[in-house]
Amino acid sequence: MEVVRMENIVKSYGEGSNRVDALKGIDLSIHQGEFVSIVGASGSGKSTLLHILGGLDSPSSGKVFIGDNDIYKYTDNELSVFRRRKVGFIFQFFNLIPVLNVQENIVLPTLLDSESIDMEYLNEIINVLGLQERKDHLPSELSGGQQQRVSIGRALINRPHLILADEPTGNLDTRNTKEVMDLLRFTAKKYNQTIVMITHDLTLASASDRIITIQDGKIISDQRLTAKESMTGGNDFDQ
Amino acid sequence: MILINSYKQLGTKYLKGNMKRTILTLIGIVLSVALISTIGLFMKGSQLSQIENSKKLNGISFHVGISNYDEAILNKVRFNPQIESFGLMSQGDIVPVGEVSVRINFADHHALNFLTYSLLDGKLPTNAHEAAIDSWLIPSIKKDLRLGDSFEMDGQSYKLVGLLNNSGFTQKNKEGRLLTYKSEFAIGEGRILIEINEKADFNEVLDELKSITEDDNIVVNTSLILALKPETNQSLLIMLVIVVSIVVISTIVVIYNAFQISVVERMKQFGLLRSIGATRKQIRQIVMKEAAVLAFIAIPIGVVCSLLALAILQAFFLILLDKGSDVSFFNIDWKILLTSSILTLITVLVSSYYPAFFAGRISPLLAISSRLSIKKEKIKKQNNKVLKKPFSFPLNMAIKNVKRNKNRYMVTILSIIISSVLFITFSSLMDIAFSSKLVNDPSESDLTIYLQEENNVSSENLEILEHLKLIKNVSEVSEQDLSFKIELKDTNQSIATVEDIQKSIGKKHDISVVNNFEEIKAKNEEALTIKVLVYAFIVIISLIGSVNILNTITISIMIRRKELAALKSIGMAQKDLKKMIIYEALIYGFSGSLQGIFYGCILSYILYTAASGLFNVEWSIPYNACIITFAAALLISYLSVLLPLRRIQQDNIIDTIREE
Numbered sequence: 001m002e003v004v005r006m007e008n009i010v011k012s013y014g015e016g017s018n019r020v021d022a023l024k025g026i027d028l029s030i031h032q033g034e035f036v037s038i039v040g041a042s043g044s045g046k047s048t049l050l051h052i053l054g055g056l057d058s059p060s061s062g063k064v065f066i067g068d069n070d071i072y073k074y075t076d077n078e079l080s081v082f083r084r085r086k087v088g089f090i091f092q093f094f095n096l097i098p099v100l101n102v103q104e105n106i107v108l109p110t111l112l113d114s115e116s117i118d119m120e121y122l123n124e125i126i127n128v129l130g131l132q133e134r135k136d137h138l139p140s141e142l143s144g145g146q147q148q149r150v151s152i153g154r155a156l157i158n159r160p161h162l163i164l165a166d167e168p169t170g171n172l173d174t175r176n177t178k179e180v181m182d183l184l185r186f187t188a189k190k191y192n193q194t195i196v197m198i199t200h201d202l203t204l205a206s207a208s209d210r211i212i213t214i215q216d217g218k219i220i221s222d223q224r225l226t227a228k229e230s231m232t233g234g235n236d237f238d239q
Numbered sequence: 240m241i242l243i244n245s246y247k248q249l250g251t252k253y254l255k256g257n258m259k260r261t262i263l264t265l266i267g268i269v270l271s272v273a274l275i276s277t278i279g280l281f282m283k284g285s286q287l288s289q290i291e292n293s294k295k296l297n298g299i300s301f302h303v304g305i306s307n308y309d310e311a312i313l314n315k316v317r318f319n320p321q322i323e324s325f326g327l328m329s330q331g332d333i334v335p336v337g338e339v340s341v342r343i344n345f346a347d348h349h350a351l352n353f354l355t356y357s358l359l360d361g362k363l364p365t366n367a368h369e370a371a372i373d374s375w376l377i378p379s380i381k382k383d384l385r386l387g388d389s390f391e392m393d394g395q396s397y398k399l400v401g402l403l404n405n406s407g408f409t410q411k412n413k414e415g416r417l418l419t420y421k422s423e424f425a426i427g428e429g430r431i432l433i434e435i436n437e438k439a440d441f442n443e444v445l446d447e448l449k450s451i452t453e454d455d456n457i458v459v460n461t462s463l464i465l466a467l468k469p470e471t472n473q474s475l476l477i478m479l480v481i482v483v484s485i486v487v488i489s490t491i492v493v494i495y496n497a498f499q500i501s502v503v504e505r506m507k508q509f510g511l512l513r514s515i516g517a518t519r520k521q522i523r524q525i526v527m528k529e530a531a532v533l534a535f536i537a538i539p540i541g542v543v544c545s546l547l548a549l550a551i552l553q554a555f556f557l558i559l560l561d562k563g564s565d566v567s568f569f570n571i572d573w574k575i576l577l578t579s580s581i582l583t584l585i586t587v588l589v590s591s592y593y594p595a596f597f598a599g600r601i602s603p604l605l606a607i608s609s610r611l612s613i614k615k616e617k618i619k620k621q622n623n624k625v626l627k628k629p630f631s632f633p634l635n636m637a638i639k640n641v642k643r644n645k646n647r648y649m650v651t652i653l654s655i656i657i658s659s660v661l662f663i664t665f666s667s668l669m670d671i672a673f674s675s676k677l678v679n680d681p682s683e684s685d686l687t688i689y690l691q692e693e694n695n696v697s698s699e700n701l702e703i704l705e706h707l708k709l710i711k712n713v714s715e716v717s718e719q720d721l722s723f724k725i726e727l728k729d730t731n732q733s734i735a736t737v738e739d740i741q742k743s744i745g746k747k748h749d750i751s752v753v754n755n756f757e758e759i760k761a762k763n764e765e766a767l768t769i770k771v772l773v774y775a776f777i778v779i780i781s782l783i784g785s786v787n788i789l790n791t792i793t794i795s796i797m798i799r800r801k802e803l804a805a806l807k808s809i810g811m812a813q814k815d816l817k818k819m820i821i822y823e824a825l826i827y828g829f830s831g832s833l834q835g836i837f838y839g840c841i842l843s844y845i846l847y848t849a850a851s852g853l854f855n856v857e858w859s860i861p862y863n864a865c866i867i868t869f870a871a872a873l874l875i876s877y878l879s880v881l882l883p884l885r886r887i888q889q890d891n892i893i894d895t896i897r898e899e
Contacts, residue, residue, distance in 0.1 A: 056603045077518050087516075
């Protein structure tokens with residue numbers, strides 16, 4: 001089942017001679033439950049693509065369908081609600097709210113919905129992320145890996161269909177990178193989520209189902225990896 | 240359950256997490272409420288004390304007197320619902336007593352009530368056999384006459400029940416007053432004394448009264464009416480409006496600045512909230528909630544502070560004046576407190592609205608990269624090539640930094656300008672008020688002796704002068720035309736001294752002695768009240784101004800933390816960085832205070848013109864206030880950078896550059 005469809009997405013900045021084309025006509029379709037890696041050099045347009053996919057930045061032309069809805073027909077309000085309920089973001093710099101503790105940071109998207117908190121699910125997430133001992137700590141009291149786990153929790157709390165990750169391990173050491181990647185893969189499978197991840201680390205990308213390479217604002221390769229090729233490393237959680 | 244249960248609590252969390260900033264903002268709001276309500280209470284209090292003073296000074300509390308009335312007029316007055324009460328009073332014969340004479344006055348019950356303020360001691364007469372007299376008459380009527388004693392006057396026997404205060408006028412004319420009770424008056428006898436209902440429109444009632452009789456027959460107690468109905472006084476109203484608007488504007492600047500910093504500091508957080516699905520409205524709500532929380536904490540504190548300030552002043556007066564209870568401007572007027580609270584609440588919400596709006600507009604992309612925040616600031620390009628040599632490098636950088644962003648420059652400087660304008664305007668107005676006759680009348684001395692001899696010989700005057708100097712209680716004597724002005728050592732002994740003078744000099748020469756002591760005392764008390772209140776007011780204004788400057792300068796530096804870290808990373812020494820920032824602050828202080836001085840002088844001139852009816856003194860440039868403003872602005876600007884500088888020094892260069 002197709003969850004994401006991009007049609008001829010163009011994004012350009014500036015006018016006239018200053019005009020820079022970040023994306024030059026991207027067509028893309030992503031299926032339910034896929035783990036997609038987007039790779040490309042710095043400035044290739046991969047981040048812009050992810051932002052447009054998540055409703056953070058609007059394209060200059062083209063359409064983005066999530067489910068069956070063209071998200072750039074939404075008003076700013078609807079777009080906010082869409083991000084809140086359907087998308088979970090994970091950033092390179094974890095972007096936690098410094099005055100909130102671990103639990104509060106995780107439940108923030110639910111609070112924005114003025115919904116009551118599903119404590120059972122929250123505890124499940126905290127357990128899966130291995131943050132039981134840390135749930136009352138402030139972000140400043142956590143290591144980088146722990147902070148990134150909190151931000152994964154925040155991305156999961158509203159059970160979104162789509163997880164967008166922008167270099168989620170870019171700021172972590174090798175051990176934490178492995179931990180976070182395993183966790184991402186595990187939770188995606190557990191909650192049947194689609195993941196789109198930006199990375200420039202080919203080793204990480206090779207652990208996904210599909211690698212899309214972008215160069216100068218265009219897709220130059222779209223490679224599906226068979227289960228054999230894909231290095232599934234998430235055995236710690238796969239039981 | 241320790242979890243927060245609404246995203247709106249984010250604001251409160253932030254307030255708790257940034258106690259220093261929160262307290263600074265709270266102080267700003269507290270001072271504003273305190274200032275506005277103190278102005279209100281002060282106005283109300285001084286109005287009350289002015290009413291009291293007017294009554295005391297003239298000894299009467301009626302508003303209008305009508306003479307030559309007929310029955311029709313009396314009935315019109317009697318049945319006018321706008322008239323609170325009225326009484327009748329008439330003058331009888333003048334009875335000579337020794338060297339002086341006594342004018343007999345009759346008044347009915349209501350009219351006597353209007354004369355309560357003339358009473359120095361004892362009570363007012365309640366029947367035709369009781370009387371109150373001017374206290375200076377006592378020696379002339381009967382030596383050692385005391386309250387409760389009886390005396391004869393014009394074939395009538397009266398019991399002395401009260402003493403009236405000594406007015407200069409009766410003493411100079413040697414015609415004292417005797418006041419007694421009379422219940423029945425013939426139509427047209429004496430005057431009708433009228434008190435108008437305080438809620439009524441005085442002008443309307445006065446016009447109505449003027450229409451039923453001739454103008455010559457009406458006496459209006461203007462000073463009392465002016466004190467009762469200050470709104471009829473245009474210039475006072477204009478001044479009040481200008482003063483309150485200045486306070487409101489300065490509050491707006493303080494709150495706006497405080498919120499703008501707190502929003503700018505959290506741009507990335509708001510961007511993040513946007514990216515995980517907060518709507519613009521929700522972001523605005525978070526910021527507005529913070530403003531509301533601060534206002535609800537600060538406003539009651541401000542009200543308490545203003546009451547406390549007034550109570551302290553009141554206590555101060557109790558100690559300072561021998562009859563402190565007379566000056567009672569401490570009066571809790573709930574209407575004023577409520578109005579100033581609401582005014583401040585509105586001001587806080589209005590001034591935090593733009594920062595909230597701005598926070599709502601922050602792009603979610605800010606959470607991911609800080610590209611945008613750099614792009615957004617349009618830096619004014621300057622033509623001078625590289626950094627010019629004549630100035631030191633830090634100074635050059637400082638000038639470039641100040642000049643590069645017009646908006647930020649304006650906001651920072653605006654707070655300094657407003658603070659300067661406030662200080663200059665008020666202190667210069669106060670100077671004018673103090674040097675005008677509104678407050679002081681230095682021409683009065685404690686006692687004045689008028690010589691009433693036809694053939695005046697200067698050698699005789701000299702003799703009197705020498706004689707006066709010998710009297711025990713006299714500290715200073717000066718001769719003026721046909722009178723001698725005397726300053727006393729102990730003013731409480733004034734009555735005894737007057738007797739001494741009468742006994743010694745009064746035997747040889749025809750003199751009249753006027754005891755001004757009570758009038759002067761009343762005036763001095765009034766002047767002191769105003770002075771203390773005004774200085775307290777100026778202190779609060781200066782405090783508000785300082786907090787304001789501190790806030791804005793702190794913002795303008797904290798906003799640029801990352802940039803400053805970058806400067807350090809490329810090798811700018813801590814010393815030069817410090818110099819650069821201090822230079823920046825001094826440039827702000829310098830140009831802000833100069834502009835403030837300019838506008839302050841203009842505003843004080845405008846206020847002076849608006850209130851020229853009240854003062855009779857020339858306006859002049861308030862040099863002292865200008866110099867103080869200039870020095871204080873530089874000093875406060877310098878002090879305000881010390882704290883943020885310390886924080887910047889502690890910053891880890893790499894962390895600051897990479898993150899936020």
